Amino acid sequence: MAKLSVKDLHKSYPNGNGGEVKVLDGITFNLEEGELLSLLGPSGCGKTTLLKIIAGLLKADTGNVFIDGLEVMPGHNKVGYIFQQESLFPWRTVKQNIEYGLEISKVSSQDRQAAVDRIIEIVGMKGLEDNYPHEISGGQARKTEMARSLVVEPEILVSDEALSNLDAQTRNYLQQEFLRIKDAIGSTVLFVSHNVDEAVFMSDRILVMSNMPARIIAEYRIDIPKPRNRASPECLGYRAKILDVLGAEQAKAMGV
Numbered sequence: 001m002a003k004l005s006v007k008d009l010h011k012s013y014p015n016g017n018g019g020e021v022k023v024l025d026g027i028t029f030n031l032e033e034g035e036l037l038s039l040l041g042p043s044g045c046g047k048t049t050l051l052k053i054i055a056g057l058l059k060a061d062t063g064n065v066f067i068d069g070l071e072v073m074p075g076h077n078k079v080g081y082i083f084q085q086e087s088l089f090p091w092r093t094v095k096q097n098i099e100y101g102l103e104i105s106k107v108s109s110q111d112r113q114a115a116v117d118r119i120i121e122i123v124g125m126k127g128l129e130d131n132y133p134h135e136i137s138g139g140q141a142r143k144t145e146m147a148r149s150l151v152v153e154p155e156i157l158v159s160d161e162a163l164s165n166l167d168a169q170t171r172n173y174l175q176q177e178f179l180r181i182k183d184a185i186g187s188t189v190l191f192v193s194h195n196v197d198e199a200v201f202m203s204d205r206i207l208v209m210s211n212m213p214a215r216i217i218a219e220y221r222i223d224i225p226k227p228r229n230r231a232s233p234e235c236l237g238y239r240a241k242i243l244d245v246l247g248a249e250q251a252k253a254m255g256v
């Protein structure tokens with residue numbers, strides 16, 4: 001049974017003129033236990049909308065989301081979410097930020113300490129626990145957000161362009177760290193990116209979304225053992241194929 005099953009999701013937003021704009025137009029896919037599946041698509045195509053529906057933060061117009069075979073409804077808490085915008089609380093230390101979800105779930109102070117210490121060790125933030133967000137780097141902030149999402153042991157982790165807005169070196173390093181942490185915890189990950197190289201380097205499988213209204217237009221299983229070499233002919237081969245599909249989609253959007 002798939003860990004996550006998304007069935008025929010449709011979503012429109014009001015357009016401000018009393019009408020509506022259709023964003024998702026029948027999105028269907030499965031995510032298997034332990035898999036890292038990336039969603040690639042043109043900017044504004046509906047990736048964040050899709051993640052929010054899966055995480056129960058937004059309601060679809062029609063369609064269903066199943067986790068471990070059971071349908072989930074808005075408000076469920078089975079998904080850990082790393083947001084597109086940096087979202088650490090500036091008034092809380094690294095440790096207090098990570099602890100936040102456990103406080104909300106009313107976990108006892110003793111259990112919170114054990115869980116937070118463990119995840120801080122795994123993500124490699126030891127020694128920085130008592131720093132505030134303005135006292136850590138952008139890369140460390142991303143690791144803290146990852147820890148905050150993982151400490152509550154979600155069934156699935158969704159990541160919305162978590163590694164954007166970082167310099168190339170830090171981004172490459174964090175891609176490796178993300179994979180290491182994913183393996184250490186054994187998580188199942190849905191990973192949104194608009195960077196093809198990143199998706200090819202990290203993913204077991206990639207889905208490409210069309211322009212709005214978004215549909216899934218291509219699927220690639222990346223059959224290259226990890227760790228991968230970004231410059232290998234295999235990686236570059238996938239990159240070229242995917243860029244072709246995305247490029248054609250972009251051209252359509254621009255009326256070319």
Ligand SMILES: Nc1ncnc2c1ncn2[C@@H]1O[C@H](COP(=O)(O)OP(=O)(O)OP(=O)(O)O)[C@@H](O)[C@H]1O
Nearest residue numbers: 013014023041042043044045046047048049050194
């Ligand atoms: N709350 C909202 N009300 C109305 N329209 C919205 C709302 N949220 C998003 N949209 C519109 O829906 C479309 C999809 O937005 P979404 O944020 O899901 O795209 P995205 O693929 O995540 O984009 P990006 O790659 O730039 O992050 C966009 O055209 C956006 O303007």
Ligand SMILES: [Mg+2]
Nearest residue numbers: 047048084160
């Ligand atoms: Mg987005």
